[in-house]
Amino acid sequence: MKQQIPLVLVFVFGVLLAIQYFVPSEPSQRFYEVALDGLTVIGIFAMVLGIWSQIHVGYNKIKRRAEDWQYSVVTLVSMFGMAFCGLSFMGGLNGPIFRQLYNNIFIPIQAAIFSLLAFYIASASYRAFRARSAVSTVLLVAALLLMLRVIPTGPLADPINQIGSWMLMVPNMAAKRAILIGVGLGSVATALKIVLGIERSYLGKD
Amino acid sequence: MGLIISAVVIGGGLLWMLYLSIKGQDVDRRIVYVFVGATVALAIIFRLEFGEVATPIVKSVFDKIENLPAGSKIVLSYDFDPAMAPEVNPMANAFIRHILEKKHRLYFMSLWATGQSLLSVSLNDVLKPEFPDAKYGVDYCNLGYKAGNEGVLNVVITNFRKMFPSDANGNSLDSLPMFKDVESLKDMDLLISVGGGKPGVKEWILFAGDPGKVAMAGGSAAVSAPLLYPYWPRQLIGLLGGTKGAAEYEAELIKTYPRFKDKSMPALRMMGPQTMAHVVIIAFIVIGNVAYFRSRKKGGQL
Numbered sequence: 001m002k003q004q005i006p007l008v009l010v011f012v013f014g015v016l017l018a019i020q021y022f023v024p025s026e027p028s029q030r031f032y033e034v035a036l037d038g039l040t041v042i043g044i045f046a047m048v049l050g051i052w053s054q055i056h057v058g059y060n061k062i063k064r065r066a067e068d069w070q071y072s073v074v075t076l077v078s079m080f081g082m083a084f085c086g087l088s089f090m091g092g093l094n095g096p097i098f099r100q101l102y103n104n105i106f107i108p109i110q111a112a113i114f115s116l117l118a119f120y121i122a123s124a125s126y127r128a129f130r131a132r133s134a135v136s137t138v139l140l141v142a143a144l145l146l147m148l149r150v151i152p153t154g155p156l157a158d159p160i161n162q163i164g165s166w167m168l169m170v171p172n173m174a175a176k177r178a179i180l181i182g183v184g185l186g187s188v189a190t191a192l193k194i195v196l197g198i199e200r201s202y203l204g205k206d
Numbered sequence: 207m208g209l210i211i212s213a214v215v216i217g218g219g220l221l222w223m224l225y226l227s228i229k230g231q232d233v234d235r236r237i238v239y240v241f242v243g244a245t246v247a248l249a250i251i252f253r254l255e256f257g258e259v260a261t262p263i264v265k266s267v268f269d270k271i272e273n274l275p276a277g278s279k280i281v282l283s284y285d286f287d288p289a290m291a292p293e294v295n296p297m298a299n300a301f302i303r304h305i306l307e308k309k310h311r312l313y314f315m316s317l318w319a320t321g322q323s324l325l326s327v328s329l330n331d332v333l334k335p336e337f338p339d340a341k342y343g344v345d346y347c348n349l350g351y352k353a354g355n356e357g358v359l360n361v362v363i364t365n366f367r368k369m370f371p372s373d374a375n376g377n378s379l380d381s382l383p384m385f386k387d388v389e390s391l392k393d394m395d396l397l398i399s400v401g402g403g404k405p406g407v408k409e410w411i412l413f414a415g416d417p418g419k420v421a422m423a424g425g426s427a428a429v430s431a432p433l434l435y436p437y438w439p440r441q442l443i444g445l446l447g448g449t450k451g452a453a454e455y456e457a458e459l460i461k462t463y464p465r466f467k468d469k470s471m472p473a474l475r476m477m478g479p480q481t482m483a484h485v486v487i488i489a490f491i492v493i494g495n496v497a498y499f500r501s502r503k504k505g506g507q508l
Binding site for chain 2: 029032033036039040043093094099102103106107108109110111113114115118119121122123125126127129130131132140143144147148150151152161165168169172173176177180
């Protein structure tokens with residue numbers, strides 16, 4: 001039963017939603033909206049599970065004084081703090097406290113972490129980006145030309161721009177299109193396997 | 207003067223690293239980090255800026271907004287989070303300035319939960335102070351965030367009100383004058399998604415622009431831009447890729463509307479440090495390879 005009910009649900013909804021996509025009518029649209037509402041509800045349940053899991057892992061780490069347990073304290077305090085400040089009696093998501101925390105802590109932290117990439121890229125470019133073979137030399141030359149494209153190079157700007165644009169529009173686009181088609185076909189095959197019950201790893205081991 | 211000092215410091219450092227590398231000495235990664243930090247800092251301190259000219263892929267977005275008749279309906283979707291914001295927020299702000307300057311009607315929305323707060327920042331920092339005459343519900347409105355990713359687009363392409371019965375402030379869409387002649391996304395003249403993840407520009411093309419036959423433009427983080435080139439120019443009329451794309455758009459905006467010269471144009475400002483960082487990375491690649499070939503000639507390993 002534990003296996004069969006999810007398999008039936010996946011099959012029924014998979015087939016119905018696949019048919020719905022090709023039926024441009026009012027009832028079909030309404031069915032899609034109901035399915036979408038269901039998706040939102042499932043998402044909310046998943047969020048509850050995620051929050052519970054986060055609390056559980058963090059709490060155990062703090063209790064056992066595991067390595068780097070202090071980070072769990074910061075995580076849990078931040079999580080509950082932000083959620084509390086977002087409550088309606090605190091002004092909600094547009095309230096001054098939530099906005100201050102979001103704009104002055106959350107935004108700079110995320111931006112700072114993302115910007116650290118520049119340092120890793122610089123280090124990697126010095127240590128790892130070597131012309132060891134013909135293929136890596138092609139990659140290296142392409143990367144250099146594309147980087148030169150975004151910096152002022154005076155009289156060389158036009159030819160470098162043209163070469164860079166050609167690389168993006170011809171070899172890059174050809175490769176991307178091939179990947180997109182491959183990913184599309186792969187997604188359809190995987191979806192079919194799930195809908196037909198051939199792929200069952202999402203059910204877990206029990 | 208700033209450019210000369212920066213060139214001397216950075217050039218000297220690079221020559222020193224080249225010397226060490228040729229001698230076969232390993233340059234510690236911490237020195238590389240300090241060097242990159244110093245390069246970016248110098249560019250910020252001396253406010254280094256380089257002229258930008260809009261490339262065709264950026265210019266086509268600008269021209270589309272420029273040539274639409276006043277009162278045209280444009281959707282601007284904030285599909286990004288704070289990590290992407292420094293790169294893509296300048297694009298969104300430039301779009302707001304251009305759209306409202308041309309007296310078009312602007313419909314804000316977001317497919318990312320984090321987008322709504324960033325949208326509020328743009329409204330408070332750009333739209334309200336720079337366009338005090340713009341009336342809510344008449345010239346612009348904020349539909350806010352709606353969960354459901356591309357599913358949201360799949361519904362609003364046929365009916366806005368089913369997915370957004372009210373705007374972000376709780377006002378019924380029917381009470382907003384700018385929604386009087388709007389039934390779905392198909393009634394829009396231009397759709398713009400600014401982002402770099404999923405759902406983003408690609409989902410807007412697949413679920414709104416293409417099926418609704420509505421012109422679609424985008425702004426994307428540099429890392430995602432190459433994935434979107436296959437859609438240009440037929441399914442995507444233009445694309446702003448990364449800080450460079452945003453800076454090109456800002457430059458075009460200032461060129462056409464000089465009144466924006468005094469306004470905050472962060473992408474143009476950021477291009478200085480980014481350019482210097484790129485120069486240093488290119489130099490690192492060259493130095494690393496010079497050292498590699500030299501060591502190979504000597505029969506060593508590096």
